[in-house]
Amino acid sequence: MSPTDVLKVEGLRKSFGDNEVLRSIDLSVASGGVVALVGPSGSGKTTVLRSLNGLEIPDAGRVTFEGGPAVDFGSNVPKRQLMALRDRSAMVFQHYNLFPHMTVLENVIEGPVQVQRRPRAEAVRDAEDLLRRVGLAEKKDQYPHELSGGQQQRVGIVRALALKPTLLLFDEPTSALDPELVGEVLSVIKELADEGWTMVLVTHELAFAREVATEVVFMDGGVVVEHGPPEKVLRNPSEERTRRFVHRLLHPF
Amino acid sequence: MDIDWDLALTSLWPLVQGGLTGTIPLSLASFAFGLMLALLVALMRLSANRLVSGIGRAYVSVIRGTPLLVQLFVIFYGLPSIGLTIDPWPSAIIAFSLNVGGYAAEIIRAAILSVPRGQWEAGHTIGMSRTLALRRIILPQAARVSVPPLSNTFISLVKDSSLASLILVTELFRQAQEIAAFSQQFMLLYIEAAAVYWVFCLVLSAGQSRLEKRLDRYVAH
Numbered sequence: 001m002s003p004t005d006v007l008k009v010e011g012l013r014k015s016f017g018d019n020e021v022l023r024s025i026d027l028s029v030a031s032g033g034v035v036a037l038v039g040p041s042g043s044g045k046t047t048v049l050r051s052l053n054g055l056e057i058p059d060a061g062r063v064t065f066e067g068g069p070a071v072d073f074g075s076n077v078p079k080r081q082l083m084a085l086r087d088r089s090a091m092v093f094q095h096y097n098l099f100p101h102m103t104v105l106e107n108v109i110e111g112p113v114q115v116q117r118r119p120r121a122e123a124v125r126d127a128e129d130l131l132r133r134v135g136l137a138e139k140k141d142q143y144p145h146e147l148s149g150g151q152q153q154r155v156g157i158v159r160a161l162a163l164k165p166t167l168l169l170f171d172e173p174t175s176a177l178d179p180e181l182v183g184e185v186l187s188v189i190k191e192l193a194d195e196g197w198t199m200v201l202v203t204h205e206l207a208f209a210r211e212v213a214t215e216v217v218f219m220d221g222g223v224v225v226e227h228g229p230p231e232k233v234l235r236n237p238s239e240e241r242t243r244r245f246v247h248r249l250l251h252p253f
Numbered sequence: 254m255d256i257d258w259d260l261a262l263t264s265l266w267p268l269v270q271g272g273l274t275g276t277i278p279l280s281l282a283s284f285a286f287g288l289m290l291a292l293l294v295a296l297m298r299l300s301a302n303r304l305v306s307g308i309g310r311a312y313v314s315v316i317r318g319t320p321l322l323v324q325l326f327v328i329f330y331g332l333p334s335i336g337l338t339i340d341p342w343p344s345a346i347i348a349f350s351l352n353v354g355g356y357a358a359e360i361i362r363a364a365i366l367s368v369p370r371g372q373w374e375a376g377h378t379i380g381m382s383r384t385l386a387l388r389r390i391i392l393p394q395a396a397r398v399s400v401p402p403l404s405n406t407f408i409s410l411v412k413d414s415s416l417a418s419l420i421l422v423t424e425l426f427r428q429a430q431e432i433a434a435f436s437q438q439f440m441l442l443y444i445e446a447a448a449v450y451w452v453f454c455l456v457l458s459a460g461q462s463r464l465e466k467r468l469d470r471y472v473a474h
Contacts, residue, residue, distance in 0.1 A: 055374050079382075086380050097375035101393045101471045111379030114389060143471040163379060 005066060006031045006166055006198050007052070012061035012073070014047055021047050022058060023222040029167065031066075032196045036209035036230070039219035040245060045202045048219070049169050052200065053091045054082035065166065089167040090160035094175050096152045098144040104131065104155050105140040111163045123162070130158045134188050150181030154188055161192075168192065170201035206249050210234050218242045257438055261445060264432045268425055268449050275424025276453070280411045283346050287353025287410075288403075294358035295365060309358070316355025322416055324348050329420040345417040353410060360402045364395035397468045404461040408454050415450075425449060 009027040013020075021044045029035050037045040050056035052063060057077055064070040069084035071077065090111075099107050105127055112123040131137050134154040144152055153173055160168055170189065174182045186208050193199065193212045203209055209216055209230060216233040218225045218241075226239045237243045297309030316324075329344040339347070368391050376386030418427035429446035433439045 053378055055377060082377075083380065083382065086378060091374070091378040093371060093375065093378075095371060097369075097371040099372070099375065099390055101397070110389065111381075114385060115380035145471065159379065 004030045006033075007066070007200075008062075008064045009048070009052070010062045010064075012048060012051060012058045012063075014044075014051070014056065014058040021222050022051075022061075025061070025219075025222075025224060027217065027224070029198060029200060030214070032198055033214045034193045034198075034212055035200045035215045035217060036213035037200065037202045037217050037219060038204070038206065038209060038245075039225075043219040044222045045217075045219045046171055049171055049200060049202050050091075052085070052167070053089050053169055054085040055091065057082075088165060089169055090163045090165040091169045091171060092153070092156050092160050092173050094172040096144070096149075096156045096176075098152055098155055098159070100144050103141050103143055104136065104147070107144070107155060108159050108162045111159065116163070127158070127162055130161055131155075133191075134158055135184075148181060149177045150184045153177065153185045157185075157188055157192075166198065168197055168199040170199060170203070172202050172204065174203070174205060204249065206234055206246065218245065220245070257436075257441060260432075260436055260438055261441060264429075264436075264442060264445060265449075267428045267432065268446055271423060271425040271428035272449055272453055275417075275422060275427070276411060276414050276450075279342070279345055279349070279414050279417060279422065279424060280407065283349030283414070284353055284407050284410055286346065286350035288357055290350060290354030291357035291361050294354055295361040298358065298362050299365065313355050313358055316352055321348070321352050321413055322419070324352060325416055325420060341417070341420050341422045344420055345414070345422050349410060349414065349417075352413075353406060356406055357403060360399050360406065361395065364399035365391060367398050368394045400461065400465055400468060404457070404464075408457055411453060411457065412450060 005028045007027075007029040009025060012022050012025040012027075014022040021042075025044070025048055027035070027048070037048060039045050047056050047058075051058050051061075051073070054071075054077075058073040061073050062070065063073070063085065065085075065088045069081055069088070071081045071085055099110065102110065105124065108127040108130065109120065109123040112118045112126070113120050128137060128140065131140055134157065136151060136154055136158070139147060139151060139155075144155065147155065153176075157173075173189065174185050177185065182205070186205065189199075189201070190208075190212050201209075201213075211230075213230045215227060216230045217227040218233055218237070218239070220241050225241050226233055226237060233242060234246055237246060294309045294312055297305050298313070300306045300309070325345065325348040328339065328348050329341065332339060365387075372390050372394065373386055376390040381389065414424060415426035417424055418430060421427075426446055429442045433442035436442070
């Protein structure tokens with residue numbers, strides 16, 4: 001692990017039945033780095049992301065956070081270790097997964113108050129600050145179903161931020177959105193990147209990845225085909241598979 | 254048939270009183286205990302442990318596969334022969350609680366399963382254990398789904414509680430039976446008892462609608 005890395009992933013393997021979705025994945029994330037996982041659907045990128053949060057349990061491999069925990073995956077991962085992983089990272093989901101029975105504010109303070117046991121008043125103050133920053137201060141007492149998709153996803157991002165995680169994880173955060181709502185979510189993510197948040201995101205938005213990512217990891221068939229700075233991987237890929245993928249996304253027909 | 258309006262009127266209060274001091278408290282107590290039992294059994298059935306889920310399944314099978322009246326008689330008339338005598342009221346509450354526990358367990362289990370998996374994941378990603386996610390995220394949403402079927406269970410229970418008259422619990426129907434035997438006006442008293450049950454159930458249905466509205470505040474319309 002290089003001294004600036006906050007996360008290191010080694011030898012991640014995972015099969016669903018006969019389908020081997022991850023065949024030994026290695027990855028590292030530098031502090032303040034933004035890693036974009038790109039690749040065709042079924043390439044295993046979402047599985048990698050979910051493994052970092054313990055939502056998927058790989059069959060083998062190791063995930064190490066700087067300062068702990070270091071989790072060895074296998075048949076029996078102690079729950080305590082998965083909880084420790086989740087202490088360090090927080091996920092923003094493709095379908096937002098907000099809690100429908102709670103207001104926006106309640107969604108955001110749920111983790112800080114119920115899990116992290118922070119004083120409610122302090123959690124509310126922080127939540128209101130974060131909501132203001134994403135332009136949703138006046139929505140705090142509404143329920144998720146009263147918001148647009150873009151607004152819901154911004155709440156999803158704030159819910160993750162409120163936990164003050166080391167690492168933010170984004171699972172195709174704009175894939176479920178109407179095209180005209182994509183921009184408002186991407187610009188929030190870009191701001192977070194500029195502020196120095198460390199994040200890993202799975203995305204199909206190559207233009208966005210090129211602008212925001214410090215490293216692009218191209219996956220296909222459960223392996224990392226190539227990785228490097230975005231201008232290298234996305235503009236001038238050295239692998240034929242990467243070239244075909246990038247070409248297909250930039251010229252869909 | 255001549256209707257004895259005098260008797261109809263003077264017997265009304267004893268019937269309502271039997272409802273208020275017998276039927277309703279008996280139903281409420283049994284429903285409360287029954288729901289706790291049902292939640293436990295539902296969680297047992299959802300357990301990954303085969304033995305635990307098997308016990309839950311067996312319990313539901315026995316309760317649903319045997320008549321409530323027989324369950325009631327086993328507890329009140331049967332248990333004394335093995336040296337365990339229980340008074341009418343506790344006997345009735347035990348029998349009805351066990352019965353609600355079996356039926357409501359299936360309702361609660363289905364309601365828990367109806368909450369999307371993404372809700373569990375969202376709970377986990379903010380650091381919740383399974384227990385905390387169940388309590389804070391899953392059960393409140395499952396509650397909304399299970400209110401209509403659980404209300405049906407409760408309304409059935411209110412009516413089934415008339416069976417307690419057969420083990421000497423003084424409730425609505427037992428009052429009707431006693432007045433009928435005394436006055437020999439069986440038709441009048443039993444119809445009147447039916448009417449009082451009906452009114453009780455109408456009130457309960459209205460309460461159900463109000464509860465559903467309250468719980469609907471976060472659901473898209």
